[in-house]
Amino acid sequence: MTVLFAFNLGSAQDEQPTMFSVHTDNVKFDMMQKYEQLAKQLKENCEKYDIKDINWTAITVEDGRYVYVTPIKNMADLDKNSMGDLAKKMGEENMGKMFDEMNECYDSHSDAIVHLSTELSYIPEGYSTKGQNHREYHFLYYAPKNAKEMNVAMAKIKEMFKTKGVKNGYEVYHSGFGSEESYYMVAIAGDDDLAIAQEGKENDKLLGDEKDATFYNLIKLTTKYDQVEATVRPDLSYYASEE
Numbered sequence: 001m002t003v004l005f006a007f008n009l010g011s012a013q014d015e016q017p018t019m020f021s022v023h024t025d026n027v028k029f030d031m032m033q034k035y036e037q038l039a040k041q042l043k044e045n046c047e048k049y050d051i052k053d054i055n056w057t058a059i060t061v062e063d064g065r066y067v068y069v070t071p072i073k074n075m076a077d078l079d080k081n082s083m084g085d086l087a088k089k090m091g092e093e094n095m096g097k098m099f100d101e102m103n104e105c106y107d108s109h110s111d112a113i114v115h116l117s118t119e120l121s122y123i124p125e126g127y128s129t130k131g132q133n134h135r136e137y138h139f140l141y142y143a144p145k146n147a148k149e150m151n152v153a154m155a156k157i158k159e160m161f162k163t164k165g166v167k168n169g170y171e172v173y174h175s176g177f178g179s180e181e182s183y184y185m186v187a188i189a190g191d192d193d194l195a196i197a198q199e200g201k202e203n204d205k206l207l208g209d210e211k212d213a214t215f216y217n218l219i220k221l222t223t224k225y226d227q228v229e230a231t232v233r234p235d236l237s238y239y240a241s242e243e
Helices: 029-048 075-079 084-090 092-103 144-164 193-207 210-219
Strands: 019-027 055-061 065-071 106-116 134-142 171-175 182-190 222-232
Touching (some): 029 092, 084 092, 134 144, 134 193, 144 182, 182 193, 193 210, 210 222
Antiparallel strands (some): 019 106, 106 171, 134 182, 134 222
16 A cells, blocks of 8 residues: 655645655664664755755655655656666765665565546645645545546545535545555645544534535445555655755
């Protein structure tokens, strides 16, 4: 299961990237401290050598996953050697040693592509995730035969939120290349889990009884549901300087 995201959707949606490369390291609990030190070392070296044309948002998940999310324009971007400039400036041997030490901290990792659905995301006017680093992710898995019906059901929920004037938004992502199962992921941002829970209660009151049937029409199409808590990590994220 792939987890993301952390981008601030306070600006116009058409300015946002819609395709993302997601790398996940399944870090062993007893190696987390060492892994974080190395992850910070990687960021610091990118800053030190002013590495361009690369950026990632780091997210940690409660079960030990460290997720790195990078916007891409197309699949061809995956063929680029994103660490080539760092290897040249830092030295291939030094960079290789750093990554070898990181590899000792986990026994498995994975890569996948995910897509932001601006059509299904609900971003009311004035809504922003800036400064809100807690994430609640809802994964809705479905059989390929129900793809069209799932899309319609997701759109109905967005329409309901808009009609009722819900203030806080959510982002919707769809599985892509590298995912074993088809799913939609709904990302909710907040200051912490309590803040998200409180907003959820307020939404329930605003949506009223109508929400039950609307949500059921979606849930009945799913084959599996997962909820995951995660934290955006600015201290492990890197954004190339535009200067």
